[in-house]
Amino acid sequence: MQIAYYPGCTIKVSAPEHEIAALAVMRVLGLDLHEMREWNCCGVVHSLATDNLIRHMAPVRVFARLQQQGEREVVTLCDMCFNTLARANQVARRQPEQMDAIKATSGDELNYDGSAEVLHLLQILRDRVGMAAIKARVRQPLHNLRVYPYYGCKLLRPTEVGLDDPEVPTVLGDLMAALGATVVEGNLQTRCCGAYHVVNRENLVAERVAATVAQARANGANAIVLSCPLCHFNLATRQSNPDHALPVLYYTQLMGLAFGLPPATLGLPDATALFEEALPTAHHAQAVPMCTKGER
Amino acid sequence: MSEPFEPKIVGLLCSWCAYAGADTAGVSRVQYPPNLRIVRVMCSGRVDPLFVARAFEHGADGVLVAGCHPGDCHYLSGNNYAEERFAKFAQLLDFFGLDQRRFKLAWVSGSEGARFAAIVAEMTEELRALGPLELKVQ
Amino acid sequence: MTTSIRIGSGRNELLQKVEALSGQHLANCYQCGTCAAGCPFHQAMDLLPDALIQHLRLGLPGILERQTFWICAGCDTCSDRCPRGLDIARIMEALRQICLREGGDHPALTQLERADLGALPPIALVASMRRNSG
Amino acid sequence: MDAHAYDALVIGAGISGMQAALDLAEKGYQVLVVERQASIGGTMAKLDKTFPTNDCAICITAPKMVELARHPNITLLTSAQVERVAGSVGHFEVTIWRQTTYVDPEKCTGCGDCARACPVEVADTFNGRLSRRKAIYLQFPQAVPAVYTIDYAQCTGCGACDRACGPGAISFLRRSQPLTVTVGSIVVATGFEVLEPTELRREYGYGRFANVLTALQYERLMAASGPTDGHVTRPSDGQAPRSIAWIQCVGSRSTQGGHPYCSKICCMYATKEALITREHAPDTATTIFYMDLRAYGKDFQQYYRRAADHGVRYVRSRPASVSENADQSLMLEYEDTLTGKVASETFDLLVLSTAVVPPPENRRLAQALGIAVDEHGFFVARDALRAPLHATREGIFLAGGAQGPNDIPDCVAQASGAAGLAAIPLSQRQRTAEPVPPAERDVAAEAPRTGVFVCSCGKNIGGFVDVEAVTASARALPEVAFAEACTFACSEDAQRKIRGAIEANGLNRVVVAACSPITHGPVFQQTCAEVGLNAGLFEMANIRNQCSWVHSSEPGPATTKAADLVRMAVARASYVKSLPVQTIEVTPGCLVIGGGAAGMTAAITLAEMGIEVVLVERETVLGGKLNLLGKLAPNDLPASTFREHLVHEVQRRPQIKVFTGTEVGEVSGHVGNFQVTLDGGLGEAITQVQVGTIIVATGFREVDLRGRYGYGDDPRIITQLELERHLRDGTLGKPRSVVMINCAGSLDAANPSCCRIGCSVAVKNARLVHQAAPGTQVFLLYQDLRVYGKGQEEAFTQMLAEVAPQRIRYDAERPPQVSLEHGRIMVTVYDTLLRDELEVEADLVVLTAALRGDGETPRLKQMLKVGANAQDFYHEAHAKIRPLDFTTEGIYLCGGDHYPRSIPDTLAQAAGAASRAAIPLLRGRVKVEPIVAEVEAARCSGCGLCVPHCPYGAMRLDPERGVLVIEEVLCKGCGTCVAACPSGALQQRGFADAQVLAMIETAWEGALV
Ligand SMILES: Cc1cc2nc3c(=O)[nH]c(=O)nc-3n(C[C@H](O)[C@H](O)[C@H](O)COP(=O)(O)OP(=O)(O)OC[C@H]3O[C@@H](n4cnc5c(N)ncnc54)[C@H](O)[C@@H]3O)c2cc1C
Ligand SMILES: Cc1cc2nc3c(=O)[nH]c(=O)nc-3n(C[C@H](O)[C@H](O)[C@H](O)COP(=O)(O)OP(=O)(O)OC[C@H]3O[C@@H](n4cnc5c(N)ncnc54)[C@H](O)[C@@H]3O)c2cc1C
Ligand code: SF4
Ligand code: SF4
Ligand code: SF4
């Protein structure tokens, strides 16, 4: 299967390990992600004001290019890109007059007919590959991992673009269960981490991160898994006690580990140190019971 | 006497709630001691204190009068009169040297099968402890 | 003696602007508090979202000096749960836009000096810019 | 095969369907009732108690269920559905699908042996899945018919039940069958269901967290017959919860949830559930999270206050989310909107007051019936204002939950109303006359010759009681001429034997020792009647429900007890007498007092049934409030148009005689025969009329607010009624600001009641003011916005969209102040949500004034011997199930004199009162209870002590003879007076002292030394 891939700036700049791991595990699963040509910034945050057309130009440009390149679908890794693109796409489909206005100011370059489908990699994994196929690929089940899936907001909200139930999401948990990990739940999984406030209201982020990590830890987690590079940055770098931090990983990295890929190829140079506890020995693998969540 | 004392109870039950509650106990197979003989009347308001006195005279160790919960009376207020009447009557029992615990007024709804059974069981227990009624014949 | 706030029946211009920019009809709000209780940042706010709406409706003074809408991270939790279908995040955005369009960039952004700017993910920086500048 | 002809069809047998069916059947029409479940009873059978009286729900439903099942004019089809309806009013052809339950209802004795044998256990849906039952089951202990049912979807066909069934009632060969009938009219009463929020409002954790329940599940937890015998426990661990929270409006009042309407009943049932929980377990902390507390009905606000005083905590808030703690308690995040504080709080149990939703099959049924449903699936009325009970096809009527959320009294009123309307197309039909009692043997002079039949009910009695021994001990009693054991006494074959034995042995008393006289007594009475024995000569000993079933572990004592019970019954039988069935003739015609919307509608409905009506209106014109109002919610019809329509309908009917400018002078007599004098005022002649029944429809009025809120000090301070006049006459002018103050004179210490319609009137008038003067800013000062039920919440939100009023919530403790300063009206009000005081200049202040009954009520209530409360609203016979009757037989009420209500509600009640009042008139005779009290004049000292004991006013002292007289038509046979008579002059037929004493004295006879 071939599919266009939109990376976005943050993946390239701050989260290359997520991309490396994603490309690697998708290869294992027989999926070829090819980076779309001439992509630009997604626009970052969907504009919420009714009159702010200019803010939709960046995503529309992405769509116009996709259309030119003959792509019907595009997959993203970054939650923020996913959200911004998907919401802009909604505007393109539901408010054609806005599109006309954009075209009027920028010329034919931004000619887009609303035909593209924005997907998140998690949707591909859940809806096209399927958890069973993923499970079948597992070489080293993550039996010792007790992982707290953290969803944040952009993956889930608003409901009409979110890829899972905004109140009770399961996609990350199901994926982790397929990898053999134990899933740890908590009500802060879907709560915003503070996002861009890390720039100038760090205290807001620190407070959210502290609460989330404390909950994960209290509920027995030994790692946090997530999807968004901004959440990753906040959770990984704003934990109050860095010496005693919970590891924060992308789901792609954990898939890679479970598939038996070398940690180094997943952007996890010192994975063994991190996962002394979490990574199983072959012997251990059978003794530990399966997850509790995937069976529901 | 080796046999334990088994008290004899007469129950005067209103047809709409208490008697229906006793039926529900049956449908739900709730067990209670077989020491009660039930007499059905239409309303607890129908129960004349004379009935209770006569029951004691004719061998009962205890008497239970049961009707609808206050406010639930099928006839609006019959149970209120029963309550008033038997409040006075209970004092009379004292006068005749009869332990007040031998007489009980209870409210049981049609769905309270288990409650009905519990009331009978409790009353039986209490009367077992009190022992047989010995009426002084004038 | 209590002092009462005089409320008038004249035009409420701020409300009109907010409604135009957000596309939301604030009269719809039932003041139920769902938005406030679910907001991850309510503790930091100087006016809870529902109170903000009531202030706007009544045309009370000092709304634009409040911090609430700067603290809002646009996480859409409130918008998603509001029983009246109000998109509160858009109301917050409208207030930011009104301030930014009238008074230039938000001070929090212009005062930014930090060593680790380069380490921040680009989306954080761009998003922060977008939300805090005109 | 010819289709069987019935007069009317009722679909659904909850409280609404049952009431409609009984009302029609009582009029003498043949009614077919189709219920999709195995038992009738509907939602009410699942409830514990009912607000605001805390009546036990099953106690008031079960008698109606039994009455329905027994009614000679009603045919009941359970486990059945309507498939197709052809034809038209007067001649509908209806195809019904009868789902087989594989159990022969004629043979099943309800013993339950089958269920014990059945190996399949499934979740019990009747108990909200909180317990388990078998694949063959009885829905609930009081189920009617009391016949076991096989849940085909769950049954494995193993046949264990078949082998266990003594009477051989089970046959897997019984087929589901279609059935075609004809009927003249149809009542749809399919009720409602509650939302199970597994899709919506997932943030509240239903279906995910064990201790999150719907309110209907909680009712089952509280119910004595429920899965926990009435002990409230947590599903997760069976422990008693120390704290319980209710969240209101789950799914309701939400644009998101798809249920924009208010579910109308949940504020009150949550209040009830919390209150009763605290009464049972006072240490349980109960908290209700609400947005507006809709305590709008009669005595609802008082009930709500009582709950608050009993420690039920109310928090104005809609919680944002719920999460589960390690111990499976639940953490709620919410903002208390009255303090502005956000909090997290833990509760042991969470109850969700979920939206009332229509049964999903409604859409299919609507297609079959050719009638419309709304976007949700509730049936819609032809005209929401003027024809609230007419479906969109002629001859089909709607009642109760089928139309939207309704509480029990509204359901009952609508059901009676629908029955009244459904009787109209039948008015030319032959009605079933009062059945002629079969000729009876006169046994008064004979010595008792008692026959005893002891039933073993298969193993149900026989398994624990030695039936042969009981029979033998009966045979030994001196009065007993014949005794025999039988396996299933109620089977057709056994009945034949009983009849034979009576005739062969010349028996003049019959005792059947079997199950309960409540369920089976009438069956045997019928059997006896067939061979000329009066019902009074039959006795029953309850040796199953009250003996074998409850002493199954003690066969010895159970047998002794059974023998005792039989001896007692035989002793009583010796004293029983025939109970004469008496009837009195009814004077045709009905008097309707009050010519407002209610009175006129009642009169029209009666006239259409072919009944003569005398309509009396005090004013010189008909119309009541309609003369004062502008446009009417919900569809802005001018009140004058509606008034003219009603007046025209009254005047064109020769059956209605209208007396305007007339008062009722004196009333005497009783049901069937009332003598009434009508007083046309000074100089006018006094008219005498004779009627069989009376309807009271005297309406309501605004209280006098002078001296409060500046009312009376300035013409710009007016009431809603005065505003209506301005709107009607176009004299509103162009006020810049209109301040409406709700609850003026209501909800305070002096008058705790809620006026029920004020909020919706304010909502309507806010919109109409805005229409008349578009620039106006409307301020709405309220405490709770009580726009309840289907339609009102929607009207409210529409008004918000159009008018964008300022809404300011105030508290009764700090009511708004209105003052005049230099000719300007200033209103100051403390906004409880803002926690600040606001001041507004008003060009017009509109007071939503408290409402009370008509000023003449005190006089009228004396005359009619009926009750009324401090606000002059009349007391109905029973707040839940007899909302349209007075306790005095033959007198009925409707409309605003019962309590303020909207016009659709008024019209429903009026049609309902007409239906009730028509019953004695159409029957032509009223039956006297056979078990009435009687006086032995010679012993009566004329003390009158008994008189106040009678709840029905059936007794009075005859001043001439100085003795008591009992009005037998009014007596209901409770016997309370009998026990009160100090001279022993009173007796109750069927329960005479001698009869009761015979049992008491023989109860422990064997034991007496
Ligand atoms: C949790 C809860 C608590 C409540 N507490 C109170 C209270 O305290 N006081 C109060 O006044 N009210 C209370 N109510 C409301 C009360 O239960 C209703 O007003 C009343 O029971 C509705 O009666 P109904 O006959 O209209 O509908 P239902 O009782 O729902 O009866 C409808 C009947 O129609 C049958 N039916 C449905 N569809 C079909 C079909 N297609 N064909 C044949 N039959 C069909 C159903 O099986 C059912 O038997 C409460 C409701 C709930 C949910
Ligand atoms: C301000 C206001 C606005 C309203 N707006 C709406 C609306 O928009 N939509 C809606 O559905 N409902 C509305 N209503 C409610 C509506 O007015 C009532 O539902 C309806 O009028 C009740 O009718 P009724 O016949 O019971 O009482 P009334 O209309 O009060 O009629 C009672 C009649 O009985 C007569 N009477 C009283 N005592 C005697 C006696 N002793 N002898 C003879 N005659 C007597 C009276 O003179 C009167 O004519 C409104 C009510 C108010 C107060
Ligand atoms: S959730 Fe919606 S209705 Fe409730 S207070 Fe917030 S904005 Fe208003
Ligand atoms: S969108 Fe803003 S106000 Fe709403 S919950 Fe998120 S942060 Fe709070
Ligand atoms: S065993 Fe037979 S008679 Fe008894 S309940 Fe079952 S079906 Fe009815």
Ligand code: SF4
């Ligand atoms: S045949 Fe069906 S109902 Fe009967 S016992 Fe077997 S499973 Fe139960």
Ligand code: SF4
């Ligand atoms: S306001 Fe209406 S929907 Fe909400 S709980 Fe109360 S009655 Fe139910």
Ligand code: SF4
């Ligand atoms: S009459 Fe006999 S067989 Fe019939 S139900 Fe009663 S006890 Fe059973």
Ligand code: SF4
């Ligand atoms: S205005 Fe009337 S209906 Fe509304 S809350 Fe007040 S008293 Fe109740």
Ligand code: SF4
């Ligand atoms: S028996 Fe009851 S209803 Fe009849 S007169 Fe006596 S008290 Fe009244």
